Amino acid sequence: xxNCADFMAEIGNYLDGAAAAxxxxxxxxxxxxxxxxxxxYDSARKTVRVLTNSGSFDLSExxxxxxxxxxxxxxxxxxxxx
Amino acid sequence: MSDAQDFNQVTKGFFQEVELGxxxxxFSAFRxxxxxxxxxxxxxxxxxxxxxxxxxxxxxxxxPVRALSCRQKERLxxxxxxxxxxxxxxxxxxxxxxxxxxxxxxxxxxxSDYRQADLSSADMGLLEFALNLGTNGPFITRKxxxxxxxxxxxxxxxxxxxxxxxxxxxxxxxSTGLGASPDFEVAPIPGxxxxxxxPGGVDQAGERIGPYLDAPDLQTSQFGPxxxxxxxxxxxxxxxxxxxxxxxxxxxxxxxxxxxxxxDDHLSRLQKELILLVVSxxxxxxxxxxxxxxxxxxLGVLPDVAxxxxxxxxxxxxxxxxxxxxxxxxxxxxxxxxxxARDFASLRIxxxxxxxxxxxxxxxxxxxxLNTLEFGLGAKADFVLRWEPSPISEKVSNxxxxxxxxxxxxxxxxxxxxxxxxxxxxxxxAFEALINRHSRRVYRTLLATLGNQxxxxxxxxxxxxxxxxxLGDFQGRSRFSTWLVSIASNTxxxxxxxRKRVQSLDDDGVETDEGFRPRQIRAWSDNPEQLCxxxxxRALVEEHVMKLPIKYxxxxxxxxxxxxxxxxxxxxxxxxxxxxxxxxxxxxxxLREALTPHFAAAAAxxxx
Numbered sequence: 001x002x003n004c005a006d007f008m009a010e011i012g013n014y015l016d017g018a019a020a021a022x023x024x025x026x027x028x029x030x031x032x033x034x035x036x037x038x039x040x041y042d043s044a045r046k047t048v049r050v051l052t053n054s055g056s057f058d059l060s061e062x063x064x065x066x067x068x069x070x071x072x073x074x075x076x077x078x079x080x081x082x
Numbered sequence: 083m084s085d086a087q088d089f090n091q092v093t094k095g096f097f098q099e100v101e102l103g104x105x106x107x108x109f110s111a112f113r114x115x116x117x118x119x120x121x122x123x124x125x126x127x128x129x130x131x132x133x134x135x136x137x138x139x140x141x142x143x144x145x146p147v148r149a150l151s152c153r154q155k156e157r158l159x160x161x162x163x164x165x166x167x168x169x170x171x172x173x174x175x176x177x178x179x180x181x182x183x184x185x186x187x188x189x190x191x192x193x194s195d196y197r198q199a200d201l202s203s204a205d206m207g208l209l210e211f212a213l214n215l216g217t218n219g220p221f222i223t224r225k226x227x228x229x230x231x232x233x234x235x236x237x238x239x240x241x242x243x244x245x246x247x248x249x250x251x252x253x254x255x256x257s258t259g260l261g262a263s264p265d266f267e268v269a270p271i272p273g274x275x276x277x278x279x280x281p282g283g284v285d286q287a288g289e290r291i292g293p294y295l296d297a298p299d300l301q302t303s304q305f306g307p308x309x310x311x312x313x314x315x316x317x318x319x320x321x322x323x324x325x326x327x328x329x330x331x332x333x334x335x336x337x338x339x340x341x342x343x344x345x346d347d348h349l350s351r352l353q354k355e356l357i358l359l360v361v362s363x364x365x366x367x368x369x370x371x372x373x374x375x376x377x378x379x380x381l382g383v384l385p386d387v388a389x390x391x392x393x394x395x396x397x398x399x400x401x402x403x404x405x406x407x408x409x410x411x412x413x414x415x416x417x418x419x420x421x422x423a424r425d426f427a428s429l430r431i432x433x434x435x436x437x438x439x440x441x442x443x444x445x446x447x448x449x450x451x452l453n454t455l456e457f458g459l460g461a462k463a464d465f466v467l468r469w470e471p472s473p474i475s476e477k478v479s480n481x482x483x484x485x486x487x488x489x490x491x492x493x494x495x496x497x498x499x500x501x502x503x504x505x506x507x508x509x510x511x512a513f514e515a516l517i518n519r520h521s522r523r524v525y526r527t528l529l530a531t532l533g534n535q536x537x538x539x540x541x542x543x544x545x546x547x548x549x550x551x552x553l554g555d556f557q558g559r560s561r562f563s564t565w566l567v568s569i570a571s572n573t574x575x576x577x578x579x580x581r582k583r584v585q586s587l588d589d590d591g592v593e594t595d596e597g598f599r600p601r602q603i604r605a606w607s608d609n610p611e612q613l614c615x616x617x618x619x620r621a622l623v624e625e626h627v628m629k630l631p632i633k634y635x636x637x638x639x640x641x642x643x644x645x646x647x648x649x650x651x652x653x654x655x656x657x658x659x660x661x662x663x664x665x666x667x668x669x670x671x672x673l674r675e676a677l678t679p680h681f682a683a684a685a686a687x688x689x690x
Contacts, residue, residue, distance in 0.1 A: 008598060012667035016648075036603055040674070043606040046681065047674040050610055051642040054623040059525045067539055068517050071546045075510060 002030050007037045015044060096261040096426050097440055098579075100127040108137035115145045117181065120174060122253070122262040128437055131345070132444045135338035139252070139451075142334035143245045149238035153182050155246050157192065158209060162216045162250040164193045167419055169268040170257035171250070177266045194272040207233040211240075212247045219457035220366040227294040227460075237295045241327055244458030252451035258418040259443030261426075292460020293324040300326045307336035314344065316380065319373055321452065321461040342448055348437040352381050353407060354445045356391060356400075360408050361415045361449035363392040363471045369456050370449070372465040389469060402661055403432040409658070410439075411446040424568055427575050428656035431633045436579075498562035505553055513553075517546055520563055523644050524570045527654075530639035531574030533628060541577060545570045560653050567646070567654035571636065598671045602678035610681035626676040634669030641666050 002010075007030050013019040014027050031038055102109065108130075112119045126132045144155065156179045163171035176189050191199035196209055211230045215222050230240055256262075302308040302318065307329075311318045322332050343354050355378050362370035375388040383391075390398040395408045410429050414421050429439050493499070498519070504512035524545050528538035548569050556565055607613055614622070627638060636655065640646040646654070652662040 008600070012663050012670075015667075015670070036600075039603050039605050040600045043602075043604075043678060043681070044670060044674050046606050046610050047670055047677055048642060050619065050677065050681075051623060051627075051638070051670075051673065052645065053611065054620050054643075055616070056620050056623040056627065057526050057529055057639070057643055059522045063539065064518075064521045064525070067542055068514065068521065071517060071543055071550075072510070072514050074543075074547060075513065075550055079510065 002026050004030075004034060004037055007031075007034070008040070011041060011044065014041075015048060096423060097125050097128055097436055099124055102127050102130060102133075106130075108133050111137055111141060111145070115140075116174075116178065118265060120262075121265055122170070122257050122260055125260050125262050126440060126444070128440055129348070129444075131341045132440070135341040135444075136252075136256075138334040138337050138341075139249065142328075142331045143242075143249045148242065149236065150242045150246070153179070153184070155242075156182065157184075157205075158212045158243065158246050159250050160189065161192045161196045161209060162212060162247060163254065164271050165213050165217050166250070166254040167271055168254040168257060169271060170262060170264045171253055172271055173264050173266040173268045204233045204235065208235055208239070208243055212243050215244065215247045215454060215458045216250060219454055222457045222460075224292065224294050224460060238327065241295055241325065241459075244455060245325075245328075245331060247458060248451045248454035251454040252447045255414065255418070255447035255450045256443065258421050259414045259446060260440075261423065292462060293320070294458075294460040295324070295327070297324050297326040300329065305329065305332075307332050310336055310340070315377060317376075317464060319461070320464050321369070321373070321456050321459065324459040324461040325455075338448070342441075342444055348435065349441045349445070352378070352383070353404065354441070355381060356395075356404065356408060357411045357442060357445045358449045358452070359388065359392050360395055361411055361446055362453055364412050364416050365450065365453040366471040367453040367456055368467045368471055369461055369463050370453050371471055372463060372467040375467070376465045392471070393469070402664070403434070406432045406658070406661065407434065407442060411442055411449075414443065414446050415450060423572050423576075424656040427572055430575060431636075431655070431657065432661075493558045493561045496558065496561040496563075499558070502553065502556065502558075502562050505550075506556075513550060516562070520566055523563060523646070524566060526639050526644050527567050527570040527636070528574045530627075530636040531571060531632065532577060533632070533635075537577065538574075541570070541573050545573045548573065561650060563646075564650045564654045567640070567650075568656070571655055598668055600671065600675070602675050602682075604678055604682040606678070606681045607683045610677075613681060622677070622680060626673055629676065630669055630672055634665050634672060637662060637665045638669040638673065642670070 007027060010019060010023055010027055014024065019027060031041060108123065109119045112123060123133050123136065126136075150158075156175055160172065160175040160179060163175055172193055176193070179189055180186065188199050196213075197206070201209065207230055211226055214226065227240060230243075231237075235243075300308060300323070302312065307322065308318045311322065322335065325332055325335075343358075344351065349357075355374055359371060359374040359378060362374060371392055375385060375392065378388045379385055387398060391400065391408075395412075396405055400408070406428060410425055413425055426439060429442075434442075496502075498516065501512045501515055501519075505516065521542065524542055525538055528541045528545065529535060532538050532541060545566070549566055552569075556562070559565075560568075611619060627635060627643070630638060637651065640651045640654070641648070648659060648662060648666075651657075652659050655662065657665075
């Protein structure tokens with residue numbers, strides 16, 4: 001039987017759906033009767049969802065365009081001077 | 083050229099230089115002998131005691147004219163550097179031989195194929211011995227020494243040749259590990275040094291039992307270095323006794339040992355011994371492995387554990403930072419051509435300071451020196467080793483390269499392959515397409531590293547320009563996007579270093595394996611996303627991700643925000659899969675703590 005510390009040690013792969021089948025069974029058996037780990041797992045899963053769906057740290061086209069143009073101008077300039 | 087190598091050229095030396103003054107004695111000594119101070123010594127100025135250790139060895143081995151002349155030594159050192167494929171030292175020894183009046187044609191031959199270089203057969207024999215020792219150390223036997231002796235070379239000359247070869251191993255490793263910018267123009271090294279395979283090899287029982295050269299007895303009580311070792315280690319290594327014809331060299335080695343190894347101010351004594359142990363094992367030097375296992379035993383490491391570390395340090399239960407340190411030194415010692423700035427980034431992420439990384443490079447170089455010396459001298463075993471070090475190739479795959487099917491046409495399945503080839507063939511518009519495809523990923527990597535939007539945008543430009551400059555060398559060992567992210571990450575880290583903000587890399591101290599104890603145990607609302615507006619949600623996530631310590635931030639950014647695969651993130655950041663996963667989890671759990679007050683079910687209605 002695994003305890004809460006074991007659960008926390010394995011939760012990473014479980015969150016990614018990458019835990020091995022036997023590990024997953026043990027984690028789920030623990031979850032079934034441990035309310036604390038249920039809360040932690042559920043909120044961790046939602047944390048990942050929020051991170052993934054938040055659209056954070058986007059680079060707008062308005063911001064990237066001048067940078068791209070600058071890079072290309074420098075590269076073309078280099079090419080010509082060679 | 084591999085993409086790891088070209089980072090050496092993007093960055094100029096991995097360490098900052100501190101002014102030591104024109105009259106700093108080691109520099110004066112180098113200037114007097116070489117006419118200049120090689121940059122590999124200048125770039126160790128963070129820890130002058132290391133330069134002093136090396137200057138002492140140079141003054142005993144490289145500078146004095148005893149059995150071999152300056153020119154003879156340089157004529158060994160140049161082809162040795164070429165055999166190590168070490169551009170830095172080929173350029174330097176070439177220049178020094180030019181100054182000694184050696185015709186360039188002969189120098190070119192010494193670099194490309196020493197057999198064309200019009201050497202006498204005795205000179206050729208000595209050089210071949212040195213090359214064999216420098217590149218095939220474990221296969222040197224008493225017979226090789228006998229061959230050189232039969233060509234008329236004296237024991238004094240053979241001993242100096244062994245010392246010079248060991249010194250060359252140290253110098254090559256230093257220049258690779260320090261990323262020193264060459265003092266002279268580096269030309270490509272044509273071909274590979276072709277060596278005669280050694281008949282027989284290690285299987286011939288008895289042939290590996292030395293010492294091969296006569297070594298007069300030195301009275302322990304009257305010889306300081308022996309006294310010193312007996313006091314500090316409890317024994318006098320036979321490797322030192324085997325050099326007793328040159329007490330001056332033993333003195334310099336002892337002083338170097340004291341300055342490099344017996345200090346605890348940056349890397350611990352234990353960490354340094356671990357480096358000597360694993361590098362000796364990778365070099366397959368059983369004698370040195372036994373000596374360092376014994377020293378580790380006196381430092382509290384059980385022999386079984388030391389054996390395990392030497393055989394496979396990743397399964398020996400070391401902490402993650404020490405595992406990364408040993409990965410780093412093994413790569414430096416065993417795969418120098420693949421070594422580059424990326425490997426440094428990984429150590430910095432583990433919180434190692436510049437001084438510690440510098441020390442690890444010097445200790446690795448020192449291990450190569452001692453191993454080569456022992457192979458050449460055949461020192462009598464000090465202790466019995468119960469196992470045989472295995473070939474290195476099996477244990478240096480420290481980079482978690484995920485099943486790379488190398489086609490020579492780019493990384494299998496990389497959607498950018500075709501576009502990259504078009505750019506390589508001169509199509510600039512294709513490069514613009516690559517920028518458009520990957521600008522967000524590059525930006526996010528830089529933002530996570532630098533923590534500032536404006537700086538991230540500026541660094542984007544540098545990243546793509548570097549990528550363009552080096553695209554000709556990109557060989558498809560990874561996906562193009564992985565390569566690009568690693569350039570971005572290194573560019574960001576380099577900027578942090580220049581601005582001395584690197585302390586933020588280890589701001590949360592030691593990472594333990596105990597895991598992370600959750601503090602917030604409040605259930606979240608079923609739909610946290612609906613507790614606030616899209617813009618508020620984005621701002622909230624951005625705020626808290628940026629508050630994470632950098633090493634977690636970068637991983638969360640790549641994995642959860644940019645959704646890069648585990649393998650790709652690990653390769654790009656130069657991390658092991660396990661290290662990457664544990665940082666990722668830590669970062670996610672820290673965010674869970676930080677976001678709980680906003681998303682807890684009880685807070686519904688009043689979030690953000």
